Amino acid sequence: MKRYIICTLLCISVLFSLSALEWPTDTNQFLRLFGQCIGEHTFEQGMAFENAETVRAADNGTLLIALTARHGQGMFPSTLGNALVLLHNDGLQTIYGNLESTTAFGNRVAAEATSVIGRTGNSGWSMPNDLLFQVSDSERKVYINPLLLLPAVTDKTAPQIQNIVLVNDQNTAFQAAGQRNVRQGSYELYAEISDTADIGTHTFSPFRVSIVVNGTNLRTIPFETITQKERESYLGTTAFTDTLLYRRKGSLYLGKIILSRGKSDILITARDITGNEKAERFTVQAD
Structure with a gap:
């Protein structure tokens, strides 16, 4: 299993041992990235994929919770709309928001990496068919930039x-x-x-x-x-x-x-x- 090290700076290094994730949808057209400002001075705690339709599990995992529109739970904000939260062997959680519904997952308990777990809709704080995707560690109460774990992207344009x-x-x-x-x-x-x-x-x-x-x-x-x-x-x-x-x-x-x-x-x-x-x-x- 591939492992990555995230170094948080300012003289304090916090190490996370993380497995690589797969793309949670068939498109990598981004709408927003991690830490971006949304709404009134609010962090984007994950990333948003534009015009995504099919939603796929980013890794092997089990269903932790299914959220319904306008009802968040714990550290998961209600802005996600209909959402699925998967728990993975390394203790991380992946969150898939703005879904059409959570019923597409059916009575399944587990999902294999890249398997279809739903479709996007218009239930969350985004445009129709956008996928809200987050990676969290609930024990440390942190969200992790998904691009640290997803396959590398091609980009030659400097900020x-x-x-x-x-x-x-x-x-x-x-x-x-x-x-x-x-x-x-x-x-x-x-x-x-x-x-x-x-x-x-x-x-x-x-x-x-x-x-x-x-x-x-x-x-x-x-x-x-x-x-x-x-x-x-x-x-x-x-x-x-x-x-x-x-x-x-x-x-x-x-x-x-x-x-x-x-x-x-x-x-x-x-x-x-x-x-x-x-x-x-x-x-x-x-x-």
Whole structure:
């Protein structure tokens, strides 16, 4: 059995021993990816497949629970609509939402990998025939980015970084592209960061963002796991919640930076799941 290691960053590594999954549907046309903003500052806790019809088990598993529209249970949100939750030998759970119904699974208890377990419908928080797919570890109370476990995707397009903004304590915004002199102090850093699988398709969240100031790696924001804690959703072991990360419409919150007197060189790097990278560097003079 293939095994993967997910490393959550910021000096703390949490290891998950995971088996590979198969595609849960016959299309890999993505609508949303893990950690993306949906609704009002809410994380996508899995991924959405566009115009999917046939739904397949991603691995050998047994039926844990069948959810009906508008009624979530435990850590599973009601936004899934009609959904099936399968339990696998490695302790992981795969969730299949926005189904036409759960009756297609019939009286079966177990499902083999790639076997048909249902069809998409219009019961969840998505468009008709979209499949909502999630992978969770209920013991650790985390959702895992499915792309870490699914077959590799082909993508040669690097993420985009635009509209980098510094916001001071008085909530005054400075465009990094045109602002070269600012007062020393604390600033919130924002940027519009997005990725596409192909030119002209939907835009997605990146897989990892890092911020380097004067050669020092200040922080890394990984879109690898989402942790549920005290009714809040956090990216991995970071302090970034969905409401914090998406607090400024259209941009990602990249944390605070301290600009001391003199020049500061700031480098933002965005990476997608296949390793394509985009970097933007700018220099500001703090007086």
